[in-house]
Amino acid sequence: MKRISLLFTIIAFYGSMAYAQFTLDGEFRPRTELRHGFGSLIADDADAGFGVSTRLRLNAGYTIDAYQFYVSLQDVMVWGENRQLLPDDENNSFAVFEAWADINLGSGFSAKLGRQTLDYDDQRIMGSVGWTQQARNHDAAILKYAKEKFQMDLGLAYSQDYDNPSGFQSVGNAYNTTGFFSYKTMQYLYLKENWKNLNGSLLLLNNGFQNFETDGTTPDGISNLQTFGTHLDYKKGSFGAALNAFLQTGERQGALDVGGAYLLGLDLNYNATAKVSLGAGVEIISGNDTSTSDKTEAFFPLYGTNHKFNGFMDYFYVGNHANSVGLLDVHVSANFKLGEKSSLLVKALNFRGEQALPSGEKSLGTELDLVFSQAFNGYSLQLGYSQMFANDGMYELKGISEDASASSQNWAWAMLVIKPKFLNTTK
Numbered sequence: 001m002k003r004i005s006l007l008f009t010i011i012a013f014y015g016s017m018a019y020a021q022f023t024l025d026g027e028f029r030p031r032t033e034l035r036h037g038f039g040s041l042i043a044d045d046a047d048a049g050f051g052v053s054t055r056l057r058l059n060a061g062y063t064i065d066a067y068q069f070y071v072s073l074q075d076v077m078v079w080g081e082n083r084q085l086l087p088d089d090e091n092n093s094f095a096v097f098e099a100w101a102d103i104n105l106g107s108g109f110s111a112k113l114g115r116q117t118l119d120y121d122d123q124r125i126m127g128s129v130g131w132t133q134q135a136r137n138h139d140a141a142i143l144k145y146a147k148e149k150f151q152m153d154l155g156l157a158y159s160q161d162y163d164n165p166s167g168f169q170s171v172g173n174a175y176n177t178t179g180f181f182s183y184k185t186m187q188y189l190y191l192k193e194n195w196k197n198l199n200g201s202l203l204l205l206n207n208g209f210q211n212f213e214t215d216g217t218t219p220d221g222i223s224n225l226q227t228f229g230t231h232l233d234y235k236k237g238s239f240g241a242a243l244n245a246f247l248q249t250g251e252r253q254g255a256l257d258v259g260g261a262y263l264l265g266l267d268l269n270y271n272a273t274a275k276v277s278l279g280a281g282v283e284i285i286s287g288n289d290t291s292t293s294d295k296t297e298a299f300f301p302l303y304g305t306n307h308k309f310n311g312f313m314d315y316f317y318v319g320n321h322a323n324s325v326g327l328l329d330v331h332v333s334a335n336f337k338l339g340e341k342s343s344l345l346v347k348a349l350n351f352r353g354e355q356a357l358p359s360g361e362k363s364l365g366t367e368l369d370l371v372f373s374q375a376f377n378g379y380s381l382q383l384g385y386s387q388m389f390a391n392d393g394m395y396e397l398k399g400i401s402e403d404a405s406a407s408s409q410n411w412a413w414a415m416l417v418i419k420p421k422f423l424n425t426t427k
Contacts, residue, residue: 020064024423027057030416031133037388037409039314041398044406052079055133057097065104072098076133097137108147115139118155118303120190121201121231124244124265127305136303140186149194157186174219175210181303183207184222197236203246204228207302209253223251225258227302238271244283248299252323257295262286265309279333279347283309285317287326287355298323311349311367313386313411315394325362325397326354341375353393361393379418386411 036048054077062069074097100114115137117128129136140157161176163169175184185208192201208222229246248261267281288298300322301309310316310329321327333347351364365388372383388394388409395402 020062021426022063022423023059023061023421023426025059025419025421027055027059028416028418028420029056029133030054031413032415033411033413035411037313037406038386038411039318039320041388041390041394041400041405041409043400043404045404046406053077053133054079055135059098067104068102070098070100070102071096074134093134097135102144108145110144112142112144116142120203121192121233122242122244123305124231124263124309125203125205125227125229125246125301126188126303129305129307131305131307138186138303151190151192153188153190155186155188155190157183159184172219174212176217182209184210198232198234200230200232202228202230205302206250209251211253211255221255223253223255225250225252229263240269242267246299252296252300256323258297259295260286260297261299263299263301275337277335279331279335281331283327283329283331284354285327285329287353288323289355290358296323298326311351311386311388312347312369312371312384313367313388313409315367315388316351324353325357328352328354328362343373345369345371345373351394353397357393357396359392359396361391361396363391363393364397365390365394378420379416382415382417384411384413384415 030052031054032050032052034048034050036042038049042048056075056077057072059072060070073094075094077093096115098115098117100112100116102110102112104110117136118126118138118140119128120126127136138157139159140155142156143154145152159175159182160168160173175182186206188203188205190201190203192199205227206224207227208224211220211223212218213220225248227246227248229244232241232243234241242265244263244265246263248258250258252258263283263285265281265283267279269277269279271277285301286297286299288296301317304317306317307314310327315321316327316329329349329351331347331349333345336344336346338344347369349367349369351367353362353364356362367389368387370385374381390402390405390409392402395405
């Protein structure tokens with residue numbers, strides 16, 4: 001009887017597989033870093049930071065005509081953070097990174113609900129920040145529409161604190177966070193159209209941030225910050241161009257008025273040969289004008305993957321540089337295909353403040369980034385080295401004198417990426 005039951009179970013399982021697609025895959029990504037000026041200038045008498053971190057993921061997806069389901073489990077570990085024989089995860093880094101369902105509503109409409117990543121265009125304003133080991137996700141609901149070359153996403157999010165044992169608080173709706181990135185509410189509309197050689201998108205984004213009175217605990221309303229703009233991407237033959245143009249208005253957290261804040265970026269690329277591609281670009285991000293005390297003109301890129309834009313050493317807009325002097329970033333790059341599975345990226349960036357520092361200085365410095373990539377059979381290896389050549393303005397911006405700063409500011413890293421495919425019934 002048990003054998004018959006098992007047989008029927010197997011038949012039912014494989015019968016369901018005929019109408020469904022199931023995937024199971026993972027990621028193992030250890031990265032070793034030597035930080036001697038990463039993120040900010042390091043003092044001459046300070047030792048470099050050195051360590052190894054690992055991102056581990058297990059991902060499962062299930063698709064039928066009616067809906068898609070996806071879950072991603074993630075743990076981020078720094079080697080040595082847990083003492084040997086420690087019975088639990090000391091930093092509580094294990095989490096459900098993604099858990100969502102995308103329900104097919106018919107006629108091109110669907111509804112995607114749950115914890116998910118939001119990646120739009122080149123990820124300048126909204127991205128998953130995949131370079132960081134923890135990455136970024138959102139708890140949101142999105143009404144999606146897609147037909148031929150047109151796409152529309154209407155996204156909504158509402159954040160609430162966990163309150164044991166009821167799940168979330170039963171009285172009041174204050175969201176207890178002091179972080180600028182953590183919103184209480186979010187609403188956005190994203191529209192995109194694709195043409196022959198050009199695609200363009202429009203983003204209208206509102207973020208509501210919880211305010212508190214001076215005691216830091218009593219809620220005091222919501223500050224709403226609006227970000228809106230466009231991304232254009234043109235490609236024809238060996239030539240490509242991408243434009244970002246965004247404005248910000250409203251209020252930052254703490255009821256700080258924002259006015260005249262903007263981001264403009266233009267990147268050009270050209271495939272010179274089958275093995276060499278060249279790039280050049282400029283980005284201007286408005287800074288705070290200290291002559292206006294009642295508002296700020298500083299733009300902040302919010303939830304973008306900032307690591308890929310203003311230098312890999314993360315001196316700007318990676319948990320820093322908010323409400324500061326802004327940035328003028330002029331950069332050139334070359335990507336060399338060294339072999340069938342290897343490449344070398346060389347990028348140079350020159351930085352200036354969009355506004356002057358108190359001394360009147362604007363020049364910040366120049367960064368050189370090198371990244372070598374080598375793919376193997378089922379895994380890949382990446383090696384990186386970056387050097388910051390600081391100017392007077394950088395020392396003033398980072399609050400350290402040139403004499404006290406180390407003569408060489410650099411960062412080196414090595415990362416192994418393994419992404420096993422355990423199961424894929426679509427194949």
